[in-house]
Amino acid sequence: MGAPEPFEGFRNSSAPASDGGRRSQRASRRLPRRAAVGRRSFTSTLRSLEELADAGAQVSVHVVDLDSHVHVLSGDDHVTMPVAGLGVVPLLIEVAAGFENGTLDPFEIIDRTTVDAVETSGLWRHLHAPALPLEDLAVLAATAGDPIAVNALLHKVGHDKVRQRIESLGLRRTALLDRFRDQRGPDDAPHVAVGSAREFAGLFSALVNSQVVDAAVSAQVSEWLSLNQDLSLVAASTGLDPFSHDHDQHGLLFINKTGRDRGVRAEAGVLAGPRAGIAYSLIVCFDDLSITHRLRAHDVFRVLGVELMEYTH
8 A cells, every 4th residue: 555645633523622723612612412522522533543544544534413414523534545345335326216217127137147256255156046136236235245246236337327426416536436356457447436534424414314316215225224234343333233233122223334455444324323313434544464453443443433322322
C-alpha cells in the first residue's frame, strides 16, 4: 500500500468543546438531549483512530444522528478510499429499482457458468445448484458478499446502469469500478469499488428514511442488508445473532454492509435503539503485514461499535 494521504484529524461534535477545539459552540447547542454527554463523547473511538493513523494507516469515519442530522463524529470523511464489497450497495439499489420498475425479472434464472469463476471466497461456488434466480443472487450478495453472485448481478445490470444510478443518488466520490477477481492484473481496475465515509453514511441514512429512489426500493435494499451475516467488525459490539438479527427481541434495528480486501476494511450501516438512531461509516486502509496489524485495524471497528451502542442506548 502506498503512503497515506495527509491526515486532517477528527471532529467529535458530541464531546464538550475546549478553547481552540475543532467543534463550534453552535454544534454543541444542536446536540440531541436524550442521553448524557459523557455517553456520547466517542473519546475511545477518537483515541483508537488517531493511534491507528499515527501508525501509518489511512482512516475515514463519519457518524450522523438520524433524528437531528448532526454529524457527531467525522474524520477525513471526504477522502475517496477503497471500500471493497461495501461498493455492492449501489448495485443492489439498481437491482431493486429494476425489480420495481419491471426492467428486471426477479425470477430470471442465471446460470453460474455464464459468469467468470471466483475461487477465493463465496458460498455459491460450494452449492450444487448451478443456477439461481436474480432475487436469490441479490440475497447472496447482501448477506454473504458472494463474489460470483455480485458478478452475475453486475453482468446482468451493466456497469453503465450502476454508474448512472450512483450519479442520480448524488454520490460524487463513490464508484463500482470492477467485478470481483481472484487476481488483479495491470489492465484491471486496482479495486472493486471506492467511496467516502461521508457518502456511505449518508446513503444508509437515506435508505432507512425511504429516500433512495422511492420507498419500495429503499425498503427492499434495507431488507436485504438486514440479513447480512458479517457482524464481525462494528456489529461485533451489538450482541446480535449473525444468522438471525432482522427481528431482534430487544428492538434493536440494525442494517450493515462490510467490505474486505487485502489491507482494506470498510463498513457502513444504521444502528437504532431506544434513545437514538445513528448512521455510520468507517473505512481503514492499512499495511496487512501480520495478523497483529490486521487485528489492530479490526479493534478500531469494535471500539466504534461499543460507543455507537452507548449512543443509541
